[in-house]
Amino acid sequence: xxTVTQSQPEMSVQExxxxxxxxxxxxxESDYYLFWYKQPPSRQMILVIRQEAYKQQNATENRFSVxxxxxxxxxxxxxxxxxxxxxxxxxxxxxxAFDWGATNKLIFGTGTLxxxxx
Amino acid sequence: NAxxxxxxxHLVRRRGQEARLRCSPMxxxxxxxxxxxxxxxxxxxxxxLQKENIIDESGMPKERFSAEFPKEGPSILRIQQVVRxxxxxxxxxxxxxxxxxxxxxLTFGAGSRLTVL
Numbered sequence: 001x002x003t004v005t006q007s008q009p010e011m012s013v014q015e016x017x018x019x020x021x022x023x024x025x026x027x028x029e030s031d032y033y034l035f036w037y038k039q040p041p042s043r044q045m046i047l048v049i050r051q052e053a054y055k056q057q058n059a060t061e062n063r064f065s066v067x068x069x070x071x072x073x074x075x076x077x078x079x080x081x082x083x084x085x086x087x088x089x090x091x092x093x094x095x096x097a098f099d100w101g102a103t104n105k106l107i108f109g110t111g112t113l114x115x116x117x118x
Numbered sequence: 119n120a121x122x123x124x125x126x127x128h129l130v131r132r133r134g135q136e137a138r139l140r141c142s143p144m145x146x147x148x149x150x151x152x153x154x155x156x157x158x159x160x161x162x163x164x165x166x167l168q169k170e171n172i173i174d175e176s177g178m179p180k181e182r183f184s185a186e187f188p189k190e191g192p193s194i195l196r197i198q199q200v201v202r203x204x205x206x207x208x209x210x211x212x213x214x215x216x217x218x219x220x221x222x223x224l225t226f227g228a229g230s231r232l233t234v235l
Contacts, residue, residue, distance in 0.1 A: 004160075037226075043207060045161070045226035091160055105151065105174065106224060108160035 002027045004094050006109035013082045014117050020067075021077045021112045023092030031097035034068065034075045035106065040088040048090070051075065053097070079114075087116045120145070122227035123192075124210050130233045137197040137204070139230045143212030150193045151224060152185060155207040164208075167193060200234045207231045 003026045013019035025034070036048040051059045051068050058066050063083075067076045079086055092109040123142040131137050143150050148169055153161040154177075166174040167187035178185065182200075187193040197204055208231075211224035 035223075042228065043231075044228045045209060045211075047223060047225075050223065105163040105166060105177070106153075106161070107163070110160045 002029070002094055002096070002107050004092055004107050004109040006092055006112050008112045009110075010113045010115070012115045012117060013079070015082055015084060017082055018078060018080045019082055019114065021079075021090050021092075021114065023075045023077070023109055025073050025075065025092070025094050027073070027094065027096075029096055033095045033097065034066075035093040035095070036064070036066070036075075036077045037091045037093060037108075038086075038088045039091060039111070040085075045091075049077070082116050084116050084118060087114055089113050122147075122210055122212050122225050124208075124227035124230050126230060127228065128231050128233070130235060131200045132235050133201055134199050137200050137232055137234075139195040139197075139208050139210075139232070140192040141195070141210030141212075141227060142192040143210075144225055147212035147214055147225070149213045150187050151211045151213075152193075152195050153209040153211065155209060155229070157206070161209060164195075197232070200232070202234045205232055205234045 005024045032053045034051045038046045038048050049059050049061045049064050051066055058068050063080045065078045089111045091111045093106040095106050122144055125140050150167045152164040154164055155161045163177040165178050165185045170189050182198045184196045207229045209226055209229045211226045213224050
């Protein structure tokens with residue numbers, strides 16, 4: 001069974017600084033997708049970034065980028081130029097690649113609570 | 119596009135009552151997923167439905183919980199005879215019905231918070 005581990009329950013960063021959130025996963029699959037979701041106090045789940053396992057290039061979305069190390073099964077999120085609005089719970093998630101007729105459910109880690117200090 | 123709509127946002131029930139949570143997927147989405155988030159935990163998959171079909175219910179508790187997604191209307195997650203341990207946030211997510219690149223991205227609703235007294 002696939003598992004996702006986030007070993008940092010809480011992190012803190014100064015405004016305008018850079019922070020990296022860690023995520024590791026375990027799977028025997030070779031093709032899959034990885035995601036980072038943000039959950040602010042409103043509790044809305046917001047997709048931050050996604051990575052296809054078959055792509056070697058790390059995904060980037062504005063100030064958010066990932067360091068995807070497939071062999072190490074590591075998928076960290078880097079937030080550059082941190083802003084107060086980045087304060088939230090961040091969840092790493094895994095999903096198998098499509099297999100027809102089967103579920104494409106997400107498996108989530110336990111989350112990292114990020115505080116941004118002004 | 120209104121996104122994924124869930125209601126009620128907050129629901130309070132006494133032990134033994136029934137809870138019904140509703141989810142309207144994004145326009146054009148025909149796949150619906152329900153997740154549960156217990157306090158201080160990540161989201162856990164419960165059930166995956168398409169119109170009139172349950173595709174995967176491997177995360178659903180065996181008793182008291184049921185889900186449906188009728189041909190017309192929203193998806194419903196129903197919890198009978200609620201207990202305090204059912205207190206959680208219940209999230210619905212949807213995705214397109216085609217095997218396109220967008221199909222692997224789930225759009226979440228804002229969640230329904232159930233409190234059982």
